[in-house]
Amino acid sequence: MIGYGFMGAAHSQGWRVAPRFFDLDAEPVMATIVGRDAERVEAARARFGWQRSETDWRRVIDDPAIDVVDICSPGSSHAEIAIAALDAGKHVLCEKPLANTVEEAEAMVAAAERAAARGVRSMVGFSYRRVPAIGFARRLVQEGRLGVVRQVRAQYLQDWLSDENGPMTWRLDKTAAGSGSLGDIGAHAVDLVEHLTGARLSAVSGTLATFVEERPLLGETVGLSGTASEQRGRVTVDDAAWFTARLAGGAADGAIGAFEATRYATGRKNALRIELSGSQGAIAFDLEAMNELQFYDATAPAGEQGFTRIIATEPEHPYMANWWPTGHAIGYEHAFSHEVVDFVAAITAGTDPEPSFADGLHIQRVLAAVEASAAAGSAWTPTRRES
Ligand code: SOE
Secondary structure (H helix, E strand, O other), rough: EOOOOOOHHHHHHHHHHHHOOOOOOOOOOOEEOOOOOOHHHHHHHHHHHHOEEEHHHHHHOOOOOEEEEEEOOOOHHHHHHHHHHHHOOOOOEEEEEEEEHHHHHHHHHHHHHHHHHHOOOOOEEEEHHHHHHHHHHHHHHHOOOOOOEEEEEEEOOOOOOOOOOOOOHHHHHHHOOOOOOHHHHHHHHHHHHHHHHOOOEEEEEEEEEOOOEEEEEEEEEEOOEEEEEEEEEEEOOOEEEEEEEEEOOOHOOOOOOEEEEEEOOOOOOOOOEEEEOOOOOEEEEHHHHHHHEEEEEEEOOOOOOOOEEEEOOOOOOOOOOHOOOOOOOOOOHHHHHHHHHHHHHHHHHOOOOOHHHHHHHHHHHHHHHHHHHHHOOOOEEEEEOOO
């Protein structure tokens, strides 16, 4: 594993717990965790239960005993590490967004294709696909229970930056993160809409805003943020991103969508909300109540219609049969175990896991199109490669 911050912790938990609750055809061995600061990465090793710590990721690439590389470091490092690992024949799980630029993502897809020809697998860590309520919602869409999806509303709302004296982190630095709310959390909203509907965002019109352009530099990291130091630094990413989109394909061919990603939505802590309105039904999901799914069946008798609150904790719901008895909730971290389960299953079965690096590249193109559109005064901008 490369990285030991928030995502390193979440993925470590996934690797540790998945084989205890799910039957995998291979037993993951948590071999080496890598970080640049020797003392901190050693502390992370001891806490998360890895066998060794290491400060140079190249030693992991050169280690013939390593089969899988899990990349949890900032976006600026993804391309170099992933390409080296794939070329060395190691399966790669890479955190989202896949890269910081479309060019990097294209090079990663080329490496993934070279590797796939040799049976080496790659996957992007869009963990929320693995929330049971989302998996169940996807099943409803695939079964046609929503009919034709015509309108999509997707928001990812957090508020951890609403205090303007909150310190800088790498997530506010374009060189490290690629973009701000757009790529860090907006990417999840785009991925979930595409995953649920089978459609692609084909064109976007966007607006970006940076509300606070300078912040205290970070002292100690605590969670997503940390303590403030005396010095100040420049915020070089968007604080909020809004965009409308046209969708093509799947169950939402011809649909339009409204997307919003922000870390300034005061009072909204981790509200990833998706609402799909179809000709025969609708679904609504909010990550702040992640075990629930609202489902509206427009084919029910008129007098009985209304959103039904489904508690997605039954054995019928994806992944739930392996956890607790009926009705007992799961949390944020479980999605990372499910990610490990699906990734290991693909490796052992010799199949290509999803989302693929090609899916990650497409999302990178959507993010780039939103930025280009915002720079051009919200002009409609295609998300496909210019030929
Ligand atoms: C990871 O999946 C992630 O997108 C983080 O990078 C965000 O910061 C977090 O808020 C949501 O999850």
